[in-house]
Amino acid sequence: MAKGDPGGTTRGRRAAPRSKKGAAGNQELVQLLTPDGERIDSATGPDGTEYRVDFTDEEYRGLYRDLVLVRKLDAEATALQRQGELGLWASLLGQEAAQVGSGRALRTQDMAFPTYREHGVLYCRGIDPIMPLGLFRGVDQGGWDPNEFKFNMYTIVIGAQTLHATGYAMGITMDGKVGTDDGEAAIAYFGDGATSQGDVNEAFVWASVFNAPLVFFCQNNQYAISEPLERQTRVPLYQRAAGFGFPGVRVDGNDVLASYAVTRTALDNARHGQGPSLIEAYTYRMGAHTTSDDPTRYRIASEVESWQAKDPIARVKAFLEKQQIADAAFFAEVDEQARRESVHLRERVLSMPNPEPVTMFDNVYPNGSPLLDEQRAQFNRYMESFEGSAH
Numbered sequence: 001m002a003k004g005d006p007g008g009t010t011r012g013r014r015a016a017p018r019s020k021k022g023a024a025g026n027q028e029l030v031q032l033l034t035p036d037g038e039r040i041d042s043a044t045g046p047d048g049t050e051y052r053v054d055f056t057d058e059e060y061r062g063l064y065r066d067l068v069l070v071r072k073l074d075a076e077a078t079a080l081q082r083q084g085e086l087g088l089w090a091s092l093l094g095q096e097a098a099q100v101g102s103g104r105a106l107r108t109q110d111m112a113f114p115t116y117r118e119h120g121v122l123y124c125r126g127i128d129p130i131m132p133l134g135l136f137r138g139v140d141q142g143g144w145d146p147n148e149f150k151f152n153m154y155t156i157v158i159g160a161q162t163l164h165a166t167g168y169a170m171g172i173t174m175d176g177k178v179g180t181d182d183g184e185a186a187i188a189y190f191g192d193g194a195t196s197q198g199d200v201n202e203a204f205v206w207a208s209v210f211n212a213p214l215v216f217f218c219q220n221n222q223y224a225i226s227e228p229l230e231r232q233t234r235v236p237l238y239q240r241a242a243g244f245g246f247p248g249v250r251v252d253g254n255d256v257l258a259s260y261a262v263t264r265t266a267l268d269n270a271r272h273g274q275g276p277s278l279i280e281a282y283t284y285r286m287g288a289h290t291t292s293d294d295p296t297r298y299r300i301a302s303e304v305e306s307w308q309a310k311d312p313i314a315r316v317k318a319f320l321e322k323q324q325i326a327d328a329a330f331f332a333e334v335d336e337q338a339r340r341e342s343v344h345l346r347e348r349v350l351s352m353p354n355p356e357p358v359t360m361f362d363n364v365y366p367n368g369s370p371l372l373d374e375q376r377a378q379f380n381r382y383m384e385s386f387e388g389s390a391h
Helices: 059-084 094-107 119-124 130-137 160-174 192-196 198-207 237-244 256-271 299-310 312-322 328-350 357-361 370-384
Strands: 112-113 186-191 212-222 246-250 275-283
Touching: 059 094, 059 130, 059 256, 059 328, 094 112, 094 119, 094 256, 094 275, 094 312, 112 160, 119 130, 130 186, 130 299, 130 328, 160 186, 160 198, 160 212, 186 192, 186 256, 186 312, 192 212, 192 237, 198 212, 198 237, 212 237, 212 256, 237 275, 246 256, 256 357, 299 312, 357 370
Parallel strands: 112 186, 186 212, 212 275, 246 275
Antiparallel strands: none
């Protein structure tokens, strides 16, 4: 786990300042680690904010471990779906840095509102990675406690979680929990396609007008299922924030250091009463939208290959090697840990018991209901009618 302070001073042996032109072509973006593993001392956002990190060697190694473990667990879930053990899976392949960087930037008291793809943020919040697999296996509704982990349940309806986050953030203000270093903030995750949803735009309006302590974190992975970004917007997504009255910034979403620094700063601004902001994490979905999608039908191989050169894990590994922060033994140990944890995850998924159908009535009302009791009895009689029959 990385705990560095983006406001600190990066140790001199890391790197010197350089231009921030990068993955977004002509549009500037915040970058602190280049695709070839070179560290950038600091980067400046469109409003003049300077971003930097100051991690220990152990924290740098911790970020690499996070990235590798999250990718391996995600790959195991994809394999389980392909083998018929999960009904569906939305992979985060290629987006690990955006999720781990922002997830580690959250403070204990902050609340996160995910979509259905934020497995990396879930991991950073200390939630057992098997929890979302139970949901996609159809044996439960995802069993973590949002209040305990400060991480809301997965939201399938596109963009709906931004309204939930806005209401929650307004509540933080009403409770008087902003204005200090110990204040609270919320973060809402969504994709580039969700920016075309009314819910997201309504959330922008309400968060702005009520100065809610909320960070909107858009993972721009270039495709809303099969629709490319140019069919969603005529301007860079982060610039949309200006129209709603709050700042926006574009970050290299394949750079875990920049994702951390930008998110930590935005959250700290929110908790100190400076209102909402929009982060556009410019990244790429390397795999399918979900396991029901075939990306080869709408994008070409050369495009994918160009983004493979910006791989978020490869660049951290290159940095660790160049700075002699980690050796071959460390990388082998991380790979072995990832293998063990993925095997363990598979074993636990396959051993999940199928719930009895009648349990769907168990948690509808906290104190029961006569009508529900009648429905349960009717359902039991229906199920019993199959016993000993040829059905």
